[in-house]
Amino acid sequence: MSPLGRKLLRDLRRMKGQAAAIALVIALGVQLLVMMDGLVNSLEETRRAYYERYRLAEVFAPAKRAPRHVLRDIAAIPGVAAVEGRINGGALIDLPGVDLPVTARAFSLPAGRAPRLNDIHLTDGRRLDPTRDDEVLLLRGFARAHGLRPGARLAATVNGARRTLSVVGLAEAPEVLYAVAPGAMAPDDARFAVLWMNQEALAAAFDLKGAFNEALLALAHDARLPAVLDRVDRLLDAYGGLGAYGLTDQASNRFVTEEIAGLRASATSVPPLFLAVAAFLLYIVISRMIQSEREQIGLMKAFGYSGLEIATHYAQFTLAIATGGALLGCLLGVLGGRSMAELYLDYFKFPFLVFRINPAAFAIGIATSILAASAGGMIVLRQVFALTPATAMRPPAPADYSRSARLGAALTRLLDQPSRMVARRLIRQPMRAGAAVLGIAAGMALAVAMLTVMSAFDRVIELSFGVIDRSDVTVTFIEPLGDAAAYRLRRLPGVIAAEPFRAVPALLRHGRQTYRGTLQGLVAEPELNRAVGADAQPIRLRADGIILSRPLADILRIGPGDVLTVAVREGRRPELHVPVVAVAETLLGAPAYFEIGALNRAMREPNRVSGVHLRIDSAASAGLYRALRGMPMLAGVSLRLDARDALKRLMDTGAGAIRYVMGAMAAVITFGIVYNSARIAFAERARDLASLRVIGFTRGEAAFVLLGELAVITLLALPVGAMLGYALAGAIARGFSTDLYQVPASFTPEAYGLAAIAVLVAALASGWLVKRDVDRIDLVTALKVRE
DSSP: OHHHHHHHHHHHHTTHHHHHHHHHHHHHHHHHHHHHHHHHHHHHHHHHHHHTTOOOOOOEEEEEEEETTHHHHHTTSSSSSEEEOOOOEEEEEOOTTOOOEEEEEEEOOOOOOOOSSOOOOOEEEEEOOOTTSSSEEHHHHHHHHTTTTTEEEEEEEEEEEEEEEEEEEEEGGGGGGGGOOOOOOOOOTTTTEEEEHHHHHHHTTTTTTEOOOOOEEETTTTHHHHHHHHHHHHHGGGOOOOOOEEEEGSSSHHHHHHHHHHHOOOOHHHHHHHHHHHHHHHHHHHHHHHTTTHHHHHHHHHHHHHHHHHHHHHHHHHHHHHHHHHHHHHHHHHHHHHHHHHHHHHHHHSOOOOOOHHHHHHHHHHHHHHHHHHHHHHHHHHHTTTTTTTHHHHHOOOOOOTSSSOOHHHHHHOOOHHHHHHHHHHHHHHHHHHHHHHHHHHHHHHHHOOOOOOOHHHHHHHHIIIBBBBEEEEEEEEEETHHHHHHHHHHHEEEEEEEEEEEEEOOOOTEEEEEEEEEEOOOOSSSSSSOTTSOOOBBBOOTTTEEHHHHHHHHOOOOOOOEEEEEEETTTEEEEEEEEEEEEEBBBBHHHHHHHHHHHHHHOOTEEEEEEEEEEOGGGGGHHHHHHTTTTTTEEEEEEEHHHHHHHHHHHHHHGGGGHHHHHHHHHHHHHHHHHHHHHHHHHHHHHHHHHHHTTOOHHHHHHHHHHEEEEEHHHHHHHHHHHOOOOOOHHHHHHHHBBBOOOOOOOOOHHHHHHHHHHHHHHHHHHHHHHHHOOOOHHHHOOOOO
16 A cells, blocks of 8 residues: 555554544535435336236216216217226215214225226225125225224214114325325324225115216327316216316326425435535545645655645545545435435325345536535645645744734623633634635524424414314315304304304316315304414405415416306306405415305305314213214314314324434434534634643643634624525425325424524534543644644
């Protein structure tokens, strides 16, 4: 091995702690990039494979009642590759020990064969016996939540009729990856079930013998979706067609797509920020580290080593640290990505995992680390190479500070000698101090941003279920009923207040922008479920226009004063042209609000309600729940606290769960930054500290000169980090926001306080570690020129 090779090993061994800290910062930045890329690509690839394997339909066409011969006409539409007709209806399940009936969705399966489209994945038990009309397959997630297995019996209400059903198997399906009850925002396995029954049995229950109420279509590769949807709507219009829609608007796929899109947005925006901070810090650290090697570089030049040989030596030194950290980050990213993907496998209920990472993620992570390290080293080497060997071997000549800022007389009297030394170094080397401040501030900015995002998730829940939705129970009906149904519920014992609402499925259009959603008809001045503005104050609903949520207004690119086209998808299906009168600052979903009376008049269906929000007396809840169980017209009953808990679980296990991983990484990076700053400062001033000790300074006084500077730099970095963190929090919050929920990047004092405490704790820990080295310094060795 060459002398320079041995020196490289000695340097790495001598600076192993600092090199490890730098490599760890790099590794975490690269790990996050690779992990997020692997997670998102794996989920997308798994979803695609699952949809293909179980033949998920590409078009869904609901209707009131259509004869089965219409399926032949649909199959003849150009671009249609396959058609399946089925029954799709609601149900309620009564379980022992559960106060409220559980909302369920029932799908039919053809007898004696697998369905052409929307097949199921059987996980336990067997398939349905075509000769039995009481057998069902049950969604596996719901069965696990209640401890149900094949052989269990269920008491259910199907289309108003009470039935006892036998569970013969548990299943999953691509169309219910995200199993959400009608009107709910988050999945709750305990409160929503999916049943599969024989087609004849379900047709008899819904009086659909020889008919279907939903057509499923697969499309050819060259099919034009808008043309197919238009032809299908024409065919089903005479049979109460409710408007065909593509897979992108199917409820489960829409939610899954939004979750994965949220992860991809996070993967696109957040890891580059982490990697950029890590690269910037690496640049600062490497440049200062090589600057401290000035005398050794001069010695090597004196022994005849060329500039290229010395540059290669230090390039190898920086590359060893950068490449080691990057490779470690790639390995941790693969392991972390696979682990996270397996967690999401259970969350999304995928039956298998297709793990894939884009090779570009490895290349970007490694290249960014190497380039940042090389840039930091080469810039300093150019300055050192300009010196003659004799000049480089000597410590740098003291700078001329005759024209620099001076300490005032009053400050000189107040400060002791060590404190004046700290102040002079900061004043006389502002660029170096500024770089150190900026480095620590960048670490604090990461901590501030992640803590702000964490608190923002809690604010979403607080605002949604404490300010917007203030009801206790929400009751929905199978079909819109007269307002007498609301009066009946209001008179039940235990009901304190009741507010009716109307929910109308519709296609919203503005210019070329469209959105398939729901019009929410509320009373003019709602108290139990409200539209609120940016100041969290309620907005009074008006009869002369519609109020859109901020996310929906952004999607449709519309504002107050513009006219919105509303194609209603139920009842007489009118097309309305309604002005937008306000935009509400909602954080859940993308609702559109209308005054209920005006909505019913526009629908030409006066005094109709889809459900009722209730405020109840908790002491009388048991009796109220028993009364609700006996009402056959109910499609579902949900509790606000259950919905809150479901959303909290969603945010803790869905796309929002990655915030905890990023928060932990931000904490480690912050510590690595502060520790590296302290170590480099010690390496640069080891000779000065030894000189102070020789002329009579105590260990504490010598350490104070170094650690006092670190303390001042850390304190100066706190406000800078807070400002950078505010801007960074906004970018990260936008990355986490989805169509399902929006994450506000509001100012949270607790986040800034905790981030500042984290930086201060890291500074104290780093200072303690460095002080040990200061106390152990060998005065004779430090005063000599190394090697």
